[in-house]
Ligand SMILES: Nc1ncnc2c1ncn2[C@@H]1O[C@H](COP(=O)(O)OP(=O)(O)O)[C@@H](O)[C@H]1O
């Protein structure tokens with residue numbers, strides 16, 4: 320038989336507003352708080368596994384949507400700092416015509432060494448250029464480029480002490496008129512062009528990434544909205560029994576975070592698999608020592624920022640969606 | 651326990667659901683609210699439970715003016731009241747035990763206390779054996795008893811019941827009313843709305859008849875309490 324509280328406890332409460340929180344000792348409050356969160360997490364796991372197939376589909380959709388922004392993040396974090404490194408080059412690249420004779424190349428090199436403005440010279444055959452390109456981009460370009468479309472190159476290092484803008488300009492002109500030379504390019508020039516393109520690509524991909532990230536917010540929000548609608552009765556009954564909005568909201572926030580984290584995790588897996596497909600060697604940390612562009616695959620910072628992004632999108636989407644349902648039940 | 655003064659409720663539709671209600675429900679008392687459908691019984695219970703706010707007038711609950719309760723405080727006030735509805739609003743995705751445990755879980759009780767109290771409540775409504783059954787496996791009378799067990803499990807000061815026997819046949823209705831009497835005997839204050847006069851006619855409790863939002867008669871206790 321259930322016992323009613325003694326009347327004296329009732330009398331003590333007279334003329335008092337109900338307390339905002341149960342008046343427990345601090346340690347009991349901590350335990351209550353932990354317990355509340357444990358329960359909410361448990362409910363969230365139940366939400367997720369209850370309709371497992373739908374959950375898996377949602378997580379994979381989130382993951383594929385996050386894959387592109389995640390790849391951008393990795394590419395651009397790899398590019399960071401390489402720009403300055405490259406811009407310091409003060410040389411001239413001479414792209415040779417295709418299929419010229421070995422003697423012509425030999426002759427060209429001799430003519431160039433004779434010039435006082437030129438400090439050093441190095442020759443790379445077409446095969447060497449391709450190898451360097453592969454090493455520097457970190458991608459097995461055989462999959463991307465059919466055959467070898469790259470020309471042989473002679474790199475000149477200028478003796479900057481012995482040259483001025485005008486001497487370099489006349490040197491450039493002289494080089495261009497040599498037999499067997501296809502194109503003469505000042506390194507700083509093409510580097511600037513490259514980085515102008517990189518900047519444009521960066522801005523476009525940032526825009527695309529923001530759009531995709533917003534889509535993930537919408538996907539998670541919509542998933543949680545459907546979930547909250549499914550548990551409408553439970554929310555209603557809980558509010559009638561004195562559940563606070565925070566209590567009602569909590570399991571949905573956890574569900575959102577779980578969706579976001581799992582989506583982020585699988586996005587990392589997709590990115591990893593994508594790079595693996597492009598080059599199986601990509602994950603080797605000391606992949607190449609060429610002082611140029613290297614892609615190191617996923618590092619700890621990348622993974623944690625993708626997971627953090629997923630979790631934040633999860634909690635944000637869930638917050639908006641669950642609040643809408645909670646406010647709908649205004650009792 | 652509950653003092654109602656000049657209470658008026660007008661819904662957004664413009665209709666006066668209650669007009670100038672004055673009523674006192676003492677601690678440990680059990681009263682019936684009677685009247686035809688549309689008389690205002692549900693509205694009165696909703697106002698006491700703060701499911702609706704009055705248009706004017708006051709409700710003093712255990713010395714506390716309900717108008718002073720903010721949205722933030724509302725959930726904590728609700729925990730002092732037990733509700734029983736015509737439809738027991740049980741959750742079908744969990745056992746009867748877990749349905750009854752819900753208000754305790756919400757209020758943050760420890761697990762062993764929850765087990766103790768839920769078992770005591772189930773025992774009181776005579777359904778200890780069915781604790782692991784989900785509500786949809788129970789008869790409607792049993793479901794209503796689970797609803798009542800859920801309402802009393804927090805040991806509320808007041809139980810408000812709105813047509814608790816509305817879906818039940820006369821036999822089961824008698825049983826439920828008997829259960830309310832027993833709760834009253836252990837000191838719980840109850841207000842029960844019903845339109846079924848024949849069911850409560852010979853029950854020895856105060857009957858307040860509502861008609862078009864006003865108190866038509868405040869009938870006295872017909873038999874002595876034994
Ligand atoms: N949510 C509401 N909005 C507008 N009018 C309502 C609402 N609830 C009840 N009413 C009206 O208030 C009056 C009293 O209704 P109610 O309290 O439900 O009566 P009872 O429970 O005695 O049948 C009725 O005329 C009803 O139509």
Ligand SMILES: [Mg+2]
Pocket residue numbers: 688691692693812813
């Ligand atoms: Mg009614």
